[in-house]
Amino acid sequence: MNAGASGNGGGRAAAELHAELGGVTRVYPAVAGYRPVHALGPVDLDLRRGEFFSVVGPSGCGKSTLLEVLAGLQPPSEGKVSFEGKPVHGQVPEGVGVVFQEDASFPWLSVWDNAAFGLRRAGVDSAEIERRVGDALAFMGLKDFQRAYPAQLSGGMRQRVCIARTLVLQPRLILLDEPFGALDAQTRLLMGDEVLRLWRRTGATILLITHALDEAAMLSDRVGVMSARPGRFLDLVETKWPKERDSTIVSEAGFGEVTARLWHHLRGESLKALGQSGAAAAGGRAEA
Amino acid sequence: MSRIGWIRLAVLAALVALLETLVRTGIIPYKTMLPPSEMLTALVRLLAAGTATRDIVQTLTCVGAALVSSVVAGFGLGVAIHRFPRVRRALEPFFATYYAVPFFIFYPVLIAIFDLSLLPIILMGFAFAVIAMCIATINGLDRVPRVLGKVARMHRMREFETALRMKLPAAAPHLFTGLKLCVAYSFIGVIASEFILAPSGLGHAIAYAYNDFDNRTMYALMLFVMIVVVTLNMLLHGWEQRLLKRWHGR
Amino acid sequence: MSDAAKRSFDILLVLVALFAGWQALYHVAGETALTSPAQTLAYVGELLTTKGDMFARHAWETGRAFLMALGLSYAIGLAIGVALGAHRLSGAVAEPILVALYSLPKVTLYPVILLVFGLGLSAKVAFGAIHGVVPVAVFAMNAIRNIKPAYLKTAKTMRLGPFQVVSTVIFPAALPEIVTGLRVGFSLTLLGVIIGEMFASKQGLGFMVINAINLADVETMMAVAFLLFVAAAIANGILLWIDHWLHKRV
Numbered sequence: 200m201n202a203g204a205s206g207n208g209g210g211r212a213a214a215e216l217h218a219e220l221g222g223v224t225r226v227y228p229a230v231a232g233y234r235p236v237h238a239l240g241p242v243d244l245d246l247r248r249g250e251f252f253s254v255v256g257p258s259g260c261g262k263s264t265l266l267e268v269l270a271g272l273q274p275p276s277e278g279k280v281s282f283e284g285k286p287v288h289g290q291v292p293e294g295v296g297v298v299f300q301e302d303a304s305f306p307w308l309s310v311w312d313n314a315a316f317g318l319r320r321a322g323v324d325s326a327e328i329e330r331r332v333g334d335a336l337a338f339m340g341l342k343d344f345q346r347a348y349p350a351q352l353s354g355g356m357r358q359r360v361c362i363a364r365t366l367v368l369q370p371r372l373i374l375l376d377e378p379f380g381a382l383d384a385q386t387r388l389l390m391g392d393e394v395l396r397l398w399r400r401t402g403a404t405i406l407l408i409t410h411a412l413d414e415a416a417m418l419s420d421r422v423g424v425m426s427a428r429p430g431r432f433l434d435l436v437e438t439k440w441p442k443e444r445d446s447t448i449v450s451e452a453g454f455g456e457v458t459a460r461l462w463h464h465l466r467g468e469s470l471k472a473l474g475q476s477g478a479a480a481a482g483g484r485a486e487a
Numbered sequence: 488m489s490r491i492g493w494i495r496l497a498v499l500a501a502l503v504a505l506l507e508t509l510v511r512t513g514i515i516p517y518k519t520m521l522p523p524s525e526m527l528t529a530l531v532r533l534l535a536a537g538t539a540t541r542d543i544v545q546t547l548t549c550v551g552a553a554l555v556s557s558v559v560a561g562f563g564l565g566v567a568i569h570r571f572p573r574v575r576r577a578l579e580p581f582f583a584t585y586y587a588v589p590f591f592i593f594y595p596v597l598i599a600i601f602d603l604s605l606l607p608i609i610l611m612g613f614a615f616a617v618i619a620m621c622i623a624t625i626n627g628l629d630r631v632p633r634v635l636g637k638v639a640r641m642h643r644m645r646e647f648e649t650a651l652r653m654k655l656p657a658a659a660p661h662l663f664t665g666l667k668l669c670v671a672y673s674f675i676g677v678i679a680s681e682f683i684l685a686p687s688g689l690g691h692a693i694a695y696a697y698n699d700f701d702n703r704t705m706y707a708l709m710l711f712v713m714i715v716v717v718t719l720n721m722l723l724h725g726w727e728q729r730l731l732k733r734w735h736g737r
Numbered sequence: 738m739s740d741a742a743k744r745s746f747d748i749l750l751v752l753v754a755l756f757a758g759w760q761a762l763y764h765v766a767g768e769t770a771l772t773s774p775a776q777t778l779a780y781v782g783e784l785l786t787t788k789g790d791m792f793a794r795h796a797w798e799t800g801r802a803f804l805m806a807l808g809l810s811y812a813i814g815l816a817i818g819v820a821l822g823a824h825r826l827s828g829a830v831a832e833p834i835l836v837a838l839y840s841l842p843k844v845t846l847y848p849v850i851l852l853v854f855g856l857g858l859s860a861k862v863a864f865g866a867i868h869g870v871v872p873v874a875v876f877a878m879n880a881i882r883n884i885k886p887a888y889l890k891t892a893k894t895m896r897l898g899p900f901q902v903v904s905t906v907i908f909p910a911a912l913p914e915i916v917t918g919l920r921v922g923f924s925l926t927l928l929g930v931i932i933g934e935m936f937a938s939k940q941g942l943g944f945m946v947i948n949a950i951n952l953a954d955v956e957t958m959m960a961v962a963f964l965l966f967v968a969a970a971i972a973n974g975i976l977l978w979i980d981h982w983l984h985k986r987v
Contacts, residue, residue, distance in 0.1 A: 272637055291641045301634040306734045307656040317642055320652075348733050365641075495830045519852045577747030580974070587924035587973035589931045592962040595950045599770035671840030678842040683935070690844065697848035705848055712845050717837045724833060 214247035217404045218269060218372055223278035224429070225264050237429040239264045241278060244423070244432070246372070246404055251395075253407045253415035255461060256425030257472035262408045263300075265430065266376050269406065270297050282372065296370030300377040304349040304360045310336070311345040314363045321368075335363040338400070339393070355379075355386045359393070366397065373398075375407045379414070387411065388446045391418050395445060412465065416457040417448050424464045427471040433464050521706045529707035539692060539708065546677060546689040547715075549605055553612025553673040558666060560613075561620025566650075568621070569628045585618045594680050608680045608688065615676030616669040623665025627658030660727075660734060667723050674716055772959045780960040798940040802858055803930045806865025810926045811919060814870045818877025818918070822911075828878055835878075839871045844932065851937055861933030861941070868929030869922040876918020880911035913983040920976040927969060 224240035239261035246252055256262050267273040268280060271287040280287040282295060291297070305313050314335055318328045336342050339359040349357050358378055365373065375394070379387040391414055398405050409415050415422045416438065424434045438457055440448060448454055503523050509515045510522040521529070533539050568575045597607035631654050639649040655662075681690025689708055696705035756774050763773040772780070784792045821828040847864065854860040884907060892906045934943025942961055949957035 267637075270641070272640055290643055293643075295641075297637070297641045299634045299637060301632060303632070303634045303638050305635075305656065307659065320642060320644075350733065350735050491826070491829045494826070495834065498830060499834070520849070573743075573747060576744050577751050580748060581751060583977055584970045584973050587927075588966045588969040589928050589962075590966075591928075592931070592946055592958075592965065595958065596766070596771050599955075600766045667840075674840070675842040675844075679844040679932075682844045682847070690842075693845055693848065697851070702852075709845050709849075713841060716841055720837050720840055721833070724836070 214250070216245055217248040217250075218244075218246040218282045218406075219280070220244040220265070220269060220275075221279045221281075223265075223268055223275045223280060225261065225268055225273065226276045239268070239430050240275075242431055244269075246406060249402055249404055250420045251398055251405045251407070251418055253409055253419040253422045254425060255409055255412060255415045255422060255465065256430055257427050257465065257469040258410060259472055260425045260428050260468070261430030262410075262425060263376050265425075266297075266374050266406065266408050270295055270374050272297070294371040295374065296365035296368055296372070297374045297376065298358070298361050298365055298378045300380045302349075302354065302357050302361070302381075304357045304364075306349050308348075309345065310341055310347050310349070310352070310360055310363075313349065313360050314341075314345075314367055316364055317368045331367045331369075332363075335366045338366070338397070339363045355382050355390060358382070358390070362393075362397070366401070369401070370403060372404045372406070373401075375405065377408050377410065380410070387414060388417075388449075392445045394418060399442065412458050412461045413449060416454060416461060417444075417446060422457070422461060424461055425468075427468045433468070434460070436460055518702070521702060525703075526706040526710045529703045530710050533704065533707045534711075539689075539704075539711075542687055542689050542692045542708075543711070545605070545687055546681065549608050549612060549677045549681075549688065550673045552609045553616060553677055554669055556609070557613045557616035557669050557673060558620050561617045561665065561669070562624050562662070564617070565621040565624025565628070569625050575625070582618060582622055590614065591676075591679060591683075594683055598684060603684070603686055608677055608685060611680040612673040612676035616672040619668040619672055620665040623661050623668065624658070627661030627665075628654060630661065631657040660731060663723075663727050663730060667720075667727065670719055670723065671716070674712075678712065769953070769955065772955055776956070777959045777963050780956045781963060784957075784960050784964070795940060795942050795945050798938075799930065799934065799942045802861050802934070802941065803865060803927055805858075806862045806869065806926050806930050807923065809862065809866035810869025810873055810922050813866065814873025814918070814922060815877050815915070817870070818874040818915075819881060821874070822878040822881025825882070828882060832875075832878070835871055835875050839875070843868060843929070847932075847936060850933075856937050858938075860937045861930050861943075864933035864937075865926045865928075865930035869926030872925060873918045873922035876921065877911070877915050880914030880918070881907065883914070884910045913980070913986075916976075916980050916983055920973070920980050923976060924969065924973060927972075931965065 221243055222241045223243075225238045227236040227238055229235045242265065244265075254262050254265060264273065268275050269282075269287070271280070271289065271291045274289065282292045285292070305316070308316065311332060314332045315328050318331060323331075333342075336345055339362060341356070341359055341363060344352060344356065349360060352360070362378070379390045382390065394405070394407070395418060397403075407415070407418060419438055420440070422436045422438065423432050424436065425431065426433050436457060438453075506515075506520070507522045507524060510517065510520050568578060591611065594607060594611055597610055601607050601610075635653045635657055636649070639653050644652065677688075678690040681688035682694050683690075685691040689712060693705055693708045693712075696702075696708065759771075759774050763771055821831050843864075846867070850860050850863050850867070854863050888906050888910055889902070892902045897905065930941075931943040931946075934941035935947040938944045942965060945961045946958050946965075949955070949961070
């Protein structure tokens with residue numbers, strides 16, 4: 200079953216298509232004695248303009264590959280990728296912003312200069328830079344740290360710097376690749392609130408990759424559940440949360456239902472992935 | 488200065504004082520060693536008289552030339568080799584052997600080719616330093632986080648801009664280590680060459696003073712070399728610490 | 738072609754290129770500066786056969802001095818390194834001093850060694866040792882300092898006695914880094930001994946080289962230098978292999 204291809208009827212029939220994956224697969228070619236790896240697909244995905252979409256799946260299922268293909272960071276082996284009606288080809292389209300799991304803040308620049316990085320490159324005039332960076336830092340709660348260097352900040356704050364750096368470019372599609380994966384559970388919930396605020400304010404479409412069920416259930420309009428490698432969509436869960444929401448939603452009755460449904464699919468897949476990685480470690484090397 | 492800094496200074500002062508007493512009381516014979524205070528006065532006199540100025544200028548010029556050329560060439564070489572993994576894997580055993588073989592033995596060959604000019608001296612300093620810079624550059628580029636490459640592509644940077652804005656600053660701490668080694672090795676290469684065979688320069692002047700039983704000049708010049716090298720080292724160390732502090736916090 | 742075979746082929750290619758460069762240099766610089774690879778190898782054969790006695794005497798002299806210097810480097814270096822590694826404050830105080838000593842052109846100190854030890858065996862042993870001590874000490878110090886605290890805590894929870902902690906935890910954990918230091922110390926000690934022989938000896942391979950240079954005997958100079966190169970490279974290769982093997986295990 201493919202996400203978005205079905206089960207999206209009813210109340211949002213007017214939703215406009217924003218980005219699309221059609222029959223996308225990704226096979227990593229063989230390198231130095233290793234077999235080729237079929238990492239992803241085939242998958243179809245229709246992202247609607249302005250929605251919050253999460254992808255959950257067991258580790259190693261190709262979630263991040265999906266994001267990088269959509270971003271234009273990796274070419275698909277088969278299938279087509281488009282953003283705002285134009286095919287994505289070989290480079291990241293204008294209007295797409297990506298925040299990565301790894302800390303990608305620049306340690307050689309102050310928080311302010313980190314945030315201003317993309318605008319300076321683009322030759323935006325200094326008053327406009329001043330305005331947009333100040334705004335983004337204030338929004339991310341970094342105003343008091345603008346002169347600090349990333350090394351002086353906590354992991355959560357550094358990830359905020361990366362988000363601010365992406366935000367100032369005013370992306371219309373924001374791709375988040377497990378941005379809170381390295382943070383502790385409480386900080387993650389709070390960062391989730393930040394992302395919801397950001398989503399409402401910018402009106403951007405958000406695709407979030409995560410392995411945390413509660414995170415996906417709490418933040419998203421729709422959640423795509425992926426299988427073990429090669430990753431495909433197994434189910435698509437519509438949460439029907441109101442637009443104005445935050446982390447307190449975890450205490451609502453519907454929340455338990457959503458996470459239960461996600462876990463129902465994921466339990467078996469996670470077990471498979473566990474076995475897969477064991478097998479890969481034992482016999483992944485091709486006998487040349 | 489930190490507490491450790493003060494202790495270090497006290498230890499060094501105590502060592503100098505010990506040497507001073509040992510020589511003054513005759514436990515170390517006067518013809519072997521000068522008391523440090525006399526080394527210093529001899530150095531001040533030597534500098535005031537200006538007799539060593541020519542040698543000093545020559546040596547520092549050679550070190551400077553060797554340093555600049557080795558840093559530039561080593562960096563360029565490192566970047567080039569890093570781009571071609573196959574070349575790199577073939578060269579690795581040679582890099583690992585480079586500082587293990589006594590290649591300064593070929594200094595006389597250089598003299599035979601270029602005559603007794605400054606060029607063989609500069610070349611020896613260059614040869615000592617260039618590979619250290621090259622290795623440091625490769626190590627630095629290895630440790631540039633992969634995610635920065637993705638960030639660069641998100642910003643639609645071309646290769647040159649990625650190198651300039653991402654790889655260069657991200658590799659900076661390693662490049663700095665390379666620079667520090669280059670300073671030390673340029674000095675070692677140049678002064679050792681001058682010592683072996685040269686018409687002038689600090690190394691030559693020290694060897695000459697030794698053969699001439701002129702301990703005063705010899706120790707004064709040794710002290711000069713030590714002061715210059717240690718001062719440079721301390722400056723670079725301080726600069727590096729400030730850089731690393733920003734990098735790693737605290 | 739398998740990966741390893743391809744690499745060996747590439748390494749061979751680099752070697753061939755080096756020899757080709759040598760041959761080219763010979764054509765450019767001429768007979769008075771250096772001998773060609775073929776001539777050098779032929780003379781190496783002569784040194785090892787018809788002139789074997791003479792060569793063996795010098796080689797033995799160098800080998801003996803080198804082993805003594807190496808013993809001193811290792812013993813003193815390890816003692817200093819272990820002490821500084823175990824006592825944190827001393828380590829922090831001493832580290833910049835050690836680094837400064839490392840970057841000092843030690844040739845400058847050569848006359849002092851001569852004044853203290855006179856010409857002969859002890860001078861070149863001492864000179865070799867002062868080259869080797871510092872890297873051995875620095876690596877040993879860092880090896881002990883950087884043992885993960887979790888290891889020591891684990892040892893505590895198992896209630897090991899101090900001797901057992903050293904023999905079963907500290908020593909195996911620090912060994913790979915210590916061996917790296919011993920490898921670097923090996924190369925530098927050899928360098929020191931050869932330089933020592935060049936100035937302060939009537940025997941040994943270093944003397945053979947400098948004597949050949951003074952007599953404009955290019956053949957001997959090139960052949961001895963070549964043999965030294967090969968010996969140093971092989972020794973370094975073996976040590977490097979042990980070094981990698983130990984590092985892989987940890």
